[in-house]
Amino acid sequence: MILLFLGTLLGIIFGPALFILVPYIRNYFAGAVCKSKAKLNGKVVLITGANTGIGKETARDLAKRGARVILACRDTAKGEVAACEIRAETGNQQVIMKKLDLADTKSIRQFAENFLAEEKELHILINNAGVMLYPYAKTADGFEMHLGVNHLGHFLLTFLLLERLKQSAPARIVNVSSLAHLMGRICFHDLQGEKFYQRGLAYCQSKVANVHFTQELARRLQGTGVTVNALHPGTVQSELTRYSSVVSLLWKMFSFFLKTPQEGAQTSIYCAVAEELESVTGQYFRGCSELSFASSPLQFQH
């Protein structure tokens, strides 16, 4: 009886307060917004994995800013639907879909060859595509899937397009990593996970590789006018959890606390357009700001 009374009393006192606070709590979890008003008319942008999630929202925003946006997608039907939607919404007819399967180096080479033949400039490359919690599988070239798609595929793509980026300088490379890298190690003795495989750790390894790649490429690109930065988008309600029904369910249950793909795209957009980042390179971003601890030396496991 007393408990019921107390419960009702607390409900009467805190109920309305909670109701008023809900938008503020949501706003907190939505995270920072890219405030840059930069226009991108005449600029060429390439985004991998742009048919859904963070990549699609990044493409939508950069298309609104006037860029020629190439959506590089493994599933051309899904990619075309996304491109059509963005063209219709933004009125920007320079939104184009091209086939790219990062799990196959033949597809990457074919994509790059066509791209270099068709596009004379490339100002912003966003290495966004990714898989997480993939059951053990190998790419067409025999690389473990997380490492192959999330890191090696983007590594090859970037390498093949590097001269075009240099010719188009100032240019930017944006690598979508994840704070999951903090839990990762590069297992040089078993890079392809043939002796031991845990899909969460395989994802973390690929994200550590993204960070090392960013730091070393930034060093090698000093003085070229091409910058390269990595970022964590936040925890985002996207299709990334599709290979795990348990994590998908958790993501749905707690969706109130997760970012929408549009909110999750803000740091990618920031790294791609913010005027103040013109010469910032080799850094790690989260919530549209630089994160210093993530650039501390990472550990290798030999």
Ligand SMILES: NC(=O)C1=CN([C@@H]2O[C@H](COP(=O)(O)OP(=O)(O)OC[C@H]3O[C@@H](n4cnc5c(N)ncnc54)[C@H](OP(=O)(O)O)[C@@H]3O)[C@@H](O)[C@H]2O)C=CC1
């Ligand atoms: N969501 C989150 O909480 C977080 C996401 N990230 C990172 O953000 C990035 C975007 O993820 P998010 O939008 O959430 O996930 P989604 O699963 O929604 O999007 C991933 C995209 O990558 C594409 N992709 C997957 N495999 C390949 C391939 N072999 N070749 C080409 N494209 C491929 C997918 O294409 P298709 O639809 O055809 O499969 C899809 O377009 C990833 O790098 C992810 O690791 C980092 C931290 C947290």
Ligand SMILES: CC1=C(/C=C/C(C)=C/C=C/C(C)=C/C=O)C(C)(C)CCC1
């Ligand atoms: C603790 C906890 C959650 C937070 C999970 C986080 C923070 C996940 C981060 C994932 C990343 C970084 C993925 C991609 O790279 C949930 C699921 C919301 C609800 C259950 C309890």
